[in-house]
Amino acid sequence: MTGLEHLALLGAGLGAGLLTSTVGVASLLSFPVLIALGIPPVVANASNTLGLIPGSLSGSFGYRRELREQPRIMWFVVATCAIGSVGGAALLLALPAEVFAVAVPWLILFTCLIVGVQPWISRWLQSRHDESHTLRPRTSMSPATTVFATLTGVYGGYFGAGAGVMMMAVLGLGLDLELRVINALKTIGLLAANLVAGVIFIFVAELNLTAVGLLAAGSVVGGYLGSHIGRRLPATLLRILVVLAGVIAAILMF
Structure with missing residues (x-):
């Protein structure tokens, strides 16, 4: 790789780290960069998963105040994502590379759809909550x-792009918690999924170690910075940014 390509990977890691702790679409930035540099899709995905672990770790540390508010849910999210990612990593390694290449753009668009319809689903659930005063906040x-x-963890182990958005959708629809807490739970869930899948990839997958190292160096800084941005990011702006990023990435992947 040239010096400019090294800088591109470092910048992609920084940006992906920021996205990990905010909108949850880190791989929508870093994965296309790896592909553009000529790295095969399956190798790029495994390297990307491993390289973004430091970003999820630093982001989770930045959200430590929010995580202390819901320790029981936090461990549930960690366990489900970790278990699910084992299945996802197995699918990535077992299925032909062509299946992965074809599926990726559609998976990204599906994620955008979830984010786009979430406000309507949330309002419907809230109306049901208001109609029945016997219902307590879901904590x-x-x-x-x-x-x-758990299924989101499977998706995260197979292809990380948009897994954070899916987790935010799942937790946002299933729990009555503030967005900043949902963001924190999503970030540590991604950490669990990436960590388990990354360990598997170290032993059985082909990796580009240069890409892993540069992504890791950038993401560890971006993840921590993103946690401070994420707790202040308005929900509407978050949703718009996620959908725009997803549609653009899917078009480029097509």
């Missing part, structure tokens, strides 16, 4: 929320 994970959180 624990229901079986349905747990199942969908």
Whole structure:
């Protein structure tokens, strides 16, 4: 790789770290950069997963105040994402590379759809809550929320782009918590999924170690900075940014 390509990867890691702790679409930035540099899709995805672990770690540290507010839910999210990511990593390694290349743009667009319709679903759930005064604020994970959180972990282990958005959608629909807390739970969930999948990839997948190192160096800074931005980011702006980033990335991938 040339010096400019090294800088591009370092910048991609920084930006991806910021996105990890804010809008949850880190791989929508870093993965296309790896592909543009000529790295094969499956190798790029495994390297990307490993390289973004420091960003999720520093972002989770930055959100430590929010995580202390919901320790029980935090451990549920960590466990479900970790378990699910094992299945996702296995799918990535078992399925032909062509399947992954074809599926990626559609997975990104599906994520954007979830983010786009979430306000209407949330309003519908809120109206049901208002009609029944016997319903209490939901501060624990229901079986349905747990199942969908696990499936999100599977998706995160298979392809990380948009996994954070999916987790925010799942937790936002299943729990009555502030956005800043949902963001914190999403970030540590991504950390669990990436960490488990990354360990698997170290032993059984082909990696581009230069890309891993440069992404890690950038993401560890971006993840911490993003946590301070994420707790102040308005929900509407967050949703608009996620959808725009997803549509653009999907078009480029097509």
